[in-house]
Amino acid sequence: MKDKSKRYCVIMCGGIGSRFWPYSRTEMPKQFIDFFGTGRSLLQMTYDRILPLVPAENIIAVTNERYADLVRGQLPDINPDNILLEPARRNTAPCIAWASRHIEAVCPDASVIVTPSDHLITREREFEKAISDGFNFVESHDALLTLGISPTRPETGYGYIQIGEAVTDNIRKVKTFTEKPNAELAKVFLSTGEFFWNSGIFLWSIKSITRAFSELSPEIAACFATMTPAAADYREQVVQAFSACPAISIDYAVMEKAANVYVETVTFGWNDLGTWSALYDNSPKNRDANVTQNCNVLAYNSSGNIFAVRGDKLVVVDSLKDYIVADAGDVLLVCPKAHEQEIKQMVNDAKIRFGEKFL
Amino acid sequence: MKDKSKRYCVIMCGGIGSRFWPYSRTEMPKQFIDFFGTGRSLLQMTYDRILPLVPAENIIAVTNERYADLVRGQLPDINPDNILLEPARRNTAPCIAWASRHIEAVCPDASVIVTPSDHLITREREFEKAISDGFNFVESHDALLTLGISPTRPETGYGYIQIGEAVTDNIRKVKTFTEKPNAELAKVFLSTGEFFWNSGIFLWSIKSITRAFSELSPEIAACFATMTPAAADYREQVVQAFSACPAISIDYAVMEKAANVYVETVTFGWNDLGTWSALYDNSPKNRDANVTQNCNVLAYNSSGNIFAVRGDKLVVVDSLKDYIVADAGDVLLVCPKAHEQEIKQMVNDAKIRFGEKFL
Numbered sequence: 078m079k080d081k082s083k084r085y086c087v088i089m090c091g092g093i094g095s096r097f098w099p100y101s102r103t104e105m106p107k108q109f110i111d112f113f114g115t116g117r118s119l120l121q122m123t124y125d126r127i128l129p130l131v132p133a134e135n136i137i138a139v140t141n142e143r144y145a146d147l148v149r150g151q152l153p154d155i156n157p158d159n160i161l162l163e164p165a166r167r168n169t170a171p172c173i174a175w176a177s178r179h180i181e182a183v184c185p186d187a188s189v190i191v192t193p194s195d196h197l198i199t200r201e202r203e204f205e206k207a208i209s210d211g212f213n214f215v216e217s218h219d220a221l222l223t224l225g226i227s228p229t230r231p232e233t234g235y236g237y238i239q240i241g242e243a244v245t246d247n248i249r250k251v252k253t254f255t256e257k258p259n260a261e262l263a264k265v266f267l268s269t270g271e272f273f274w275n276s277g278i279f280l281w282s283i284k285s286i287t288r289a290f291s292e293l294s295p296e297i298a299a300c301f302a303t304m305t306p307a308a309a310d311y312r313e314q315v316v317q318a319f320s321a322c323p324a325i326s327i328d329y330a331v332m333e334k335a336a337n338v339y340v341e342t343v344t345f346g347w348n349d350l351g352t353w354s355a356l357y358d359n360s361p362k363n364r365d366a367n368v369t370q371n372c373n374v375l376a377y378n379s380s381g382n383i384f385a386v387r388g389d390k391l392v393v394v395d396s397l398k399d400y401i402v403a404d405a406g407d408v409l410l411v412c413p414k415a416h417e418q419e420i421k422q423m424v425n426d427a428k429i430r431f432g433e434k435f436l
Numbered sequence: 437m438k439d440k441s442k443r444y445c446v447i448m449c450g451g452i453g454s455r456f457w458p459y460s461r462t463e464m465p466k467q468f469i470d471f472f473g474t475g476r477s478l479l480q481m482t483y484d485r486i487l488p489l490v491p492a493e494n495i496i497a498v499t500n501e502r503y504a505d506l507v508r509g510q511l512p513d514i515n516p517d518n519i520l521l522e523p524a525r526r527n528t529a530p531c532i533a534w535a536s537r538h539i540e541a542v543c544p545d546a547s548v549i550v551t552p553s554d555h556l557i558t559r560e561r562e563f564e565k566a567i568s569d570g571f572n573f574v575e576s577h578d579a580l581l582t583l584g585i586s587p588t589r590p591e592t593g594y595g596y597i598q599i600g601e602a603v604t605d606n607i608r609k610v611k612t613f614t615e616k617p618n619a620e621l622a623k624v625f626l627s628t629g630e631f632f633w634n635s636g637i638f639l640w641s642i643k644s645i646t647r648a649f650s651e652l653s654p655e656i657a658a659c660f661a662t663m664t665p666a667a668a669d670y671r672e673q674v675v676q677a678f679s680a681c682p683a684i685s686i687d688y689a690v691m692e693k694a695a696n697v698y699v700e701t702v703t704f705g706w707n708d709l710g711t712w713s714a715l716y717d718n719s720p721k722n723r724d725a726n727v728t729q730n731c732n733v734l735a736y737n738s739s740g741n742i743f744a745v746r747g748d749k750l751v752v753v754d755s756l757k758d759y760i761v762a763d764a765g766d767v768l769l770v771c772p773k774a775h776e777q778e779i780k781q782m783v784n785d786a787k788i789r790f791g792e793k794f795l
Contacts, residue, residue, distance in 0.1 A: 373790065386768070390765075393767065393768065395770070395771040395778065396772045404763075407748065407749050407750065408751075409761075411770060419754065426734055431732065435750040
């Protein structure tokens with residue numbers, strides 16, 4: 078059995094989940110919601126999933142400072158020093174740079190899994206096996222490893238990774254990262270067997286990611302590399318770093334530029350819960366092909382809908398086909414699934430009309 | 437100026453308004469709701485309308501005992517002795533028989549207007565004039581007078597009154613009462629000019645209505661005629677009377693059988709707020725032909741809808757045409773207006789599935 082004491086996890090949980098508005102709200106984004114009515118939020122499910130893989134004291138949560146109480150409340154077993162509170166929204170690269178520096182200061186030999194907190198993962202045994210294999214790989218290679226999901230449909234909402242030459246059974250060099258494809262291209266991707274969904278779950282050693290930042294995104298490295306977590310003015314350093322650094326994703330800042338990027342192809346069940354339609358497609362349906370997200374529904378002449386309603390509420394619908402019905406107490410959304418791309422605009426319109434109130 | 441001291445009003449406010457479920461609820465039926473966001477409930481608007489016509493101390497509210505606190509709270513100026521609490525639901529005839537006996541005991545020479553509490557009336561000056569004329573008529577004739585509304589459309593949801601010979605400019609003998617007609621017949625009714633909507637607003641003297649009950653519905657008269665409001669066991673008498681008497685409407689028990697029935701044809705604006713569609717048809721619409729009942733709505737590709745949402749809530753809809761969207765906090769209904777007749781069945785289904793909780 079491998080020594081796990083130098084394995085760390087960074088859970089990113091600062092997003093606002095605006096595509097799931099109004100179910101996901103600025104004050105209570107989707108990672109904090111008990112999405113499936115299981116009694117555990119997506120963040121808690123993420124934590125539970127990581128716990129067999131990494132010592133509890135090595136789990137770090139990075140979030141926006143406005144969610145400090147939510148994270149503390151939902152993950153009471155996390156060391157408060159391991160809850161990193163971002164003073165500003167700067168996308169994933171600064172988040173990861175900071176967490177990496179935080180870990181480096183206590184354990185320069187660490188290996189790390191970085192994971193979003195708002196994805197659904199099923200078949201957790203396969204997940205555990207995959208992450209163990211990934212740790213072993215990055216502990217013996219100077220590698221930036223990303224997890225690639227075998228695509229099951231020509232999804233246009235995800236980025237894809239094209240695989241290159243094999244290193245092990247499941248781990249290959251990355252040939253290219255691609256942006257979200259159009260429907261035609263997505264079908265080609267699916268048919269070739271060479272393209273995998275980019276999961277946003279990464280593994281690497283602190284040494285490898287630190288070097289990658291220095292070489293590929295020196296402006297970000299400069300903001301975080303000299304931070305000293307033990308210093309009295311650590312918080313000031315953090316505020317200054319976030320104020321100075323650009324908002325940029327880890328994919329763009331590092332992964333797409335690095336030469337030592339690998340993909341581990343995995344088979345566990347995965348859904349990024351990125352859109353209502355994706356959630357609908359991947360959820361169990363009743364006999365009318367409706368998906369009921371944790372609420373009481375009486376549906377007449379209705380099919381293909383997804384109902385997501387907070388609280389103990391009864392929803393009665395007649396003659397709705399392929400709609401999202403989402404109720405968050407003070408906001409109700411009724412919108413065709415096919416129009417879900419418009420939700421961002423609706424949120425903007427709500428902001429113009431009513432200010433922050435309903436965001 | 438006529439002496440008004442013997443004029444009384446009976447406001448019937450014990451209904452449950454189930455056709456407006458879930459906006460109207462068992463615990464808060466529609467007459468108690470501030471339907472138009474004016475700050476006054478339909479019941480309060482009824483009271484306000486009557487106040488210029490009848491001395492305040494002569495206004496009597498009859499309701500179910502479960503709504504005692506609602507009526508006391510909404511009509512704080514009514515003498516508590518004038519709030520009559522029905523121990524059981526028995527339709528309008530027992531309600532009116534009791535109220536009539538209650539008035540007779542203190543003023544056997546009274547004249548009375550009996551009115552529902554959940555209708556919308558506009559052009560209140562015309563209303564006042566019509567009621568004054570009606571009082572004058574029933575104070576000088578042995579007459580059971582009902583108010584007939586000039587129909588503006590071939591409505592199939594109302595009962596109609598066919599007019600007979602004229603007695604005054606606006607008051608005529610009633611030739612027939614008719615049940616709700618089908619669409620074809622309703623068009624004929626409208627074209628003849630002989631048919632008026634039965635408003636459910638009545639005027640008569642206590643002597644006339646008491647005699648009518650005795651002669652035409654002796655079984656109801658027997659339950660209430662001997663009641664003595666001053667007696668120590670008055671409440672017991674009430675409970676016994678309601679337990680013994682049949683549930684029957686005043687139309688069926690008296691109006692359709694009586695020989696001395698008259699109709700005053702009136703021109704004030706009137707809507708019985710009986711169905712969502714009727715409310716929609718008679719409400720101001722925005723430029724997308726949506727009706728917004730006291731709530732914030734962002735509507736995209738949507739028209740012909742009626743939105744009735746309690747509380748300070750934002751409703752965002754896309755691609756809804758001709759729907760009812762009603763939200764009462766713990767129940768949401770989304771249903772085509774054309775299916776509103778199904779709402780009663782939906783309420784039944786909700787009862788079977790969830791008990792009384794959402795009624």
